Amino acid sequence: MKKYCFGIDIGGTTVKCGFFNTEGDLLEKWEIPTRTEENGSRILPDIAQTINDKIAERGLDKGEIEGIGIDVPGPVHEDGHVDFAVNLHWGVVDIVGEMEKLTGIRTKALNDANAAALGECWKGGGAGYHNLIMVTLGTGIGGGIVINDKVIAGAHGAGGEIGHGHATEELTEPCNCGNVGCLEQVASATGIVRLAKMRLEKDDKPSVLRGRNFSAKDIWDAVKAGDEVADEIAEKFGFYLGRELSIYTVVSDPQLIVIGGGMSKAGTVVLDYIQKYYRQYAFAACKEVEFALATLGNDAGIYGAAKVVL
């Protein structure tokens, strides 16, 4: 009888580890450092070690473990190998093959943004839903498409890479991906700061954002305080993200769109600006798609990684 599983979320500096029962209750979580030296060759052995230690510490038998789910920052093929993961200093790594050899436990691997989507769908802002689009608004924009409780990996590990849909002809500077005009250039935390700078340069209208450095959080604080220029910036952000999401929904036709990542901490005001433009542009059958904030925060990845082996 399989009673437990592990959900592992590998980031550039720490590896988050979760020990779950198969109902999805997080029984224990801890972190280990991500040792990226020597081309990241110690990362998987370190994870295998901490898992083997945990099993011994708890006096468990490996036969009680359903599996290990691992997410990594970068595209992951369906068979669980990656061609590269820049932040981990990895080239080609067969995550599944190596982990199964090191632990003797069935392993699956997926992209970190996809894991977050699956986690939110299972136990977070999307609990009770089976079809959703997860949008992670951080320094960049991550995403994940969940259809019938499964996340779409894609033929090139790029399923749900919604930060890189083309969104505007207004920019000339390139995105990190090499293209120009990606959604994440105008709707991530750095994107909304870019929009704000462009707006402030346009005229001299007074705003609390003038004459200082500001973050995405400062912009949303100004919006909440009634700053008119900040409101215009939020409208533009909402236009770009809402319109783009309306395009994504004619592909997968979700029940729900979950907004997470650092910027979502500003709260429901973020949803208000997105929904306004989403509903304007969305196809009739998709207009009533619901919106929700993510609730699992930094734990979304370990939940999603655990779910993928259940």
Place this chain on the structure above:
Amino acid sequence: MKKYCFGIDIGGTTVKCGFFNTEGDLLEKWEIPTRTEENGSRILPDIAQTINDKIAERGLDKGEIEGIGIDVPGPVHEDGHVDFAVNLHWGVVDIVGEMEKLTGIRTKALNDANAAALGECWKGGGAGYHNLIMVTLGTGIGGGIVINDKVIAGAHGAGGEIGHGHATEELTEPCNCGNVGCLEQVASATGIVRLAKMRLEKDDKPSVLRGRNFSAKDIWDAVKAGDEVADEIAEKFGFYLGRELSIYTVVSDPQLIVIGGGMSKAGTVVLDYIQKYYRQYAFAACKEVEFALATLGNDAGIYGAAKVVL
């Protein structure tokens, strides 16, 4: 031992019927009229009749029939009911429930564009692929998203409704769906005619398209004959469709994009214009997605309908 199945494609004027073996060979096809009178209440009984007749005519036992797949023009829920199908004069119809009662054979139902996508993936331009986006360029634009050999129905039956992604701020007249600026307004057969009229009004540059009524086919014939204005029109069409497809591919990340429908009969020249802009705008990991023409023509629907019960 189940050896056969039926694929049924209900259109507004005729019902196309296919009798297949379970390897997917089309053994026989025929048509019956679509009787839309009395709110279309005769359509399913007529289909049940022709299926029962075919089984009797061939001296088969119902136990040899794996199932009946039926596609209809309109959104179909995953359980096989529709809320409406305008062209069939239908309101709420439980296709699966009614057909199973009338025939005693397991039935599944899906949207017609989704059936075409599945058919092309199985036996047409996408044979050998498992993940694709099908684009049907007709009077409107239909679409279907195939992921791991399954077509995405969507939470509101609107999966793959890619004709209604927002594509342009250039128009003021509404789409049939009620929105303004849908992809099908600029990239369907009627869409490219709209683009052509807009281009011709701009100046007096000579073109074989001037001073007469013309169709999408005439535009592509002019492109092939080297007409410069027609080339500009095709560029604009390629820009809109190629850019929009690049946005769709960050959602489902397909191996292949299949272009079908009446306008695809103009041949690979259509693909050339689409691919040029697709590759310009696509996310790095998706840039090398392949393009192919559909090959099943009007039979795509019956193939896809048959596939869904296998």
